[in-house]
Amino acid sequence: MTTISPSPRPLTRKGQETRQRIVDAAAGLIFRQGVAHTTIEDVRAAADVSSSQLYHYFDDKPALVRAVVDHQADTMIGGQETFDFSTLEGLRAWRDFLVAAQREHDCNGGCPIGSLGGQLAETDPEGRAHVAEGFKRWEATIQSGLREMQARGELTPDTDPDTLALALLAALQGGLLLTQVKRDTKPLEAALDAMIELVARLSGGSW
Amino acid sequence: MTTISPSPRPLTRKGQETRQRIVDAAAGLIFRQGVAHTTIEDVRAAADVSSSQLYHYFDDKPALVRAVVDHQADTMIGGQETFDFSTLEGLRAWRDFLVAAQREHDCNGGCPIGSLGGQLAETDPEGRAHVAEGFKRWEATIQSGLREMQARGELTPDTDPDTLALALLAALQGGLLLTQVKRDTKPLEAALDAMIELVARLSGGSW
DNA sequence: CACAGAATGGATAGGGCAATCCATTCCGTT
DNA sequence: AACGGAATGGATTGCCCTATCCATTCTGTG
Incomplete structure (x- = not known):
C-alpha cells in the first residue's frame, strides 16, 4: 500500500x-x-x-530506492499486525520478537526503514519524505494501541499516548542502530525494556 | 584523543x-x-x-572517514563535559541543549556519530568499529553520572546504571534519527523526556 | 650549509557505474 | 490475422571519482 x-x-x-x-x-x-x-x-x-x-x-535509481522504502514500510508494518500494542504483555511479546529478529541476522542491517532514513536524509529529499511517511504509518499503529490502553483506564489520563508512541518508536530506532553498530542485542533490549517499564509505571503515576 | x-x-x-x-x-x-x-x-x-x-x-578514503569518526566523537563528547549526568536537573539541561542544537541546524544532519554508524555499519567494518568505539566512550560518561547518582542513593539499588545509560543513549540516537527524517524536534523531545521521566521514577520504585 | 625526509602541486590514468539507445519479442484487443 | 503498446535484450556512451605518479618546494637537524 x-x-x-x-x-x-x-x-x-x-x-x-x-x-x-x-x-x-x-x-x-x-x-x-x-x-x-x-x-x-x-x-x-x-x-x-x-x-x-x-x-x-x-525513472532512475532514486525512484527505485523510493519504491524500496515503501516496500520495506509495508513489510515491516504488515509483519507487526499480529502484536497487541494495548497491553504490557503484547508490548513485551513485540520486544522479544524484535530482539530475536536481530539475533537471526547477527545484528546486521539494522532497521529496514530507519537505516534508509540515515542514508537518504541529507542527500535525497524525496526519499527522506518517503521514509518519514513510513515512520508515520508505523507510529500510527503504536498510537492506536496506546490510545486503547488509555481508554481502558490502564494508562494515566494525563499521559499523551501519541507522544509516548513517538518515544517508543525512537527508543526502538536508537536501539536498533546501536545494536547494528555494536553487533550486540543489548542496546535494543535495554532501550525497549526501559520504555516498556515506563509504560508500566504510567499505569498509575502522572507524567 | x-x-x-x-x-x-x-x-x-x-x-x-x-x-x-x-x-x-x-x-x-x-x-x-x-x-x-x-x-x-x-x-x-x-x-x-x-x-x-x-x-x-x-591511505584512502575509508581511512579519512575513520579519522572523521574519531574527530566527531572527540568533539561530541568534549562538548558535553559541562553537563552533570548525576542529577535530574543536569539531565534536563542536557536535553534542552540537544534539542536547541537540532533546532539550530533546522534538524539537519542528525547525530554526527550515529548517522555515520548507519552509513558505515554494513559497508566498512573498520569504520563501524570506530563508531562503536565512539559510542562506548560516550556511554561511559553517562554511566559514570548515573553511577554517582546511585551512589548518592538517588537511584534504586536494583537499577543497573550501565543498562540505563545504554537505554538513554539509544533513546537519544533514535530521537535524533526521527528528528532528522521528520525535520521536527518533537521525536527527540519525546524520547529524552520519556527516558528522563523513567530515571526520575527510578528514584523510588524497583526495576 | 647540506642533506633527508616531509610537504605540496598538478596532471592523469583507470575503473566503475548510471543512464541511453536501438532493436526485437511478447501479449492483449478488435 | 493484424495492429499497438508493453516487455525484454544487450551493447554502449559518457561521466564521475578514486588513486597514482612525478616533479618541486619547504623544513628541521647535524
Whole structure:
C-alpha cells in the first residue's frame, strides 16, 4: 500500500511481477549493503532482468530506492499486525520478537526503514519524505494501541499516548542502530525494556 | 584523543595543521552530505589542499572517514563535559541543549556519530568499529553520572546504571534519527523526556 | 650549509557505474 | 490475422571519482 503513487503507469500482470521482482531484489541488496554500495548492475543481476527493464519500470535509481522504502514500510508494518500494542504483555511479546529478529541476522542491517532514513536524509529529499511517511504509518499503529490502553483506564489520563508512541518508536530506532553498530542485542533490549517499564509505571503515576 | 591509532607517522607542526584542516573540512562535508556523496575532490577544495596531500596524510578514503569518526566523537563528547549526568536537573539541561542544537541546524544532519554508524555499519567494518568505539566512550560518561547518582542513593539499588545509560543513549540516537527524517524536534523531545521521566521514577520504585 | 625526509602541486590514468539507445519479442484487443 | 503498446535484450556512451605518479618546494637537524 504505497502512500505516494503519482504515475499510474499501465502495467500488465507480467509487468507487475517483474517490477516486484526488481523491488524485492533491490530491497535485499540495499538492506545488506546500503544504498550507495548497491549498483544498478547488482540489482539487475539479482532480479535477473535486463538493464532496460529497470529503466522501464523506474525513472532512475532514486525512484527505485523510493519504491524500496515503501516496500520495506509495508513489510515491516504488515509483519507487526499480529502484536497487541494495548497491553504490557503484547508490548513485551513485540520486544522479544524484535530482539530475536536481530539475533537471526547477527545484528546486521539494522532497521529496514530507519537505516534508509540515515542514508537518504541529507542527500535525497524525496526519499527522506518517503521514509518519514513510513515512520508515520508505523507510529500510527503504536498510537492506536496506546490510545486503547488509555481508554481502558490502564494508562494515566494525563499521559499523551501519541507522544509516548513517538518515544517508543525512537527508543526502538536508537536501539536498533546501536545494536547494528555494536553487533550486540543489548542496546535494543535495554532501550525497549526501559520504555516498556515506563509504560508500566504510567499505569498509575502522572507524567 | 583517538583511541585507535596504529601508524605513528612523523608529522611536523605544519603537517599536523594541514591534516587537521582536511579532517575538519571532511567532517563538515560528511555531516552535511553524507559519506557517499562527499568526494575526495570536495574535501580537497574545501580544505584548500592538493590531492596528493590528501593521500599523503590518509591511505584512502575509508581511512579519512575513520579519522572523521574519531574527530566527531572527540568533539561530541568534549562538548558535553559541562553537563552533570548525576542529577535530574543536569539531565534536563542536557536535553534542552540537544534539542536547541537540532533546532539550530533546522534538524539537519542528525547525530554526527550515529548517522555515520548507519552509513558505515554494513559497508566498512573498520569504520563501524570506530563508531562503536565512539559510542562506548560516550556511554561511559553517562554511566559514570548515573553511577554517582546511585551512589548518592538517588537511584534504586536494583537499577543497573550501565543498562540505563545504554537505554538513554539509544533513546537519544533514535530521537535524533526521527528528528532528522521528520525535520521536527518533537521525536527527540519525546524520547529524552520519556527516558528522563523513567530515571526520575527510578528514584523510588524497583526495576 | 647540506642533506633527508616531509610537504605540496598538478596532471592523469583507470575503473566503475548510471543512464541511453536501438532493436526485437511478447501479449492483449478488435 | 493484424495492429499497438508493453516487455525484454544487450551493447554502449559518457561521466564521475578514486588513486597514482612525478616533479618541486619547504623544513628541521647535524
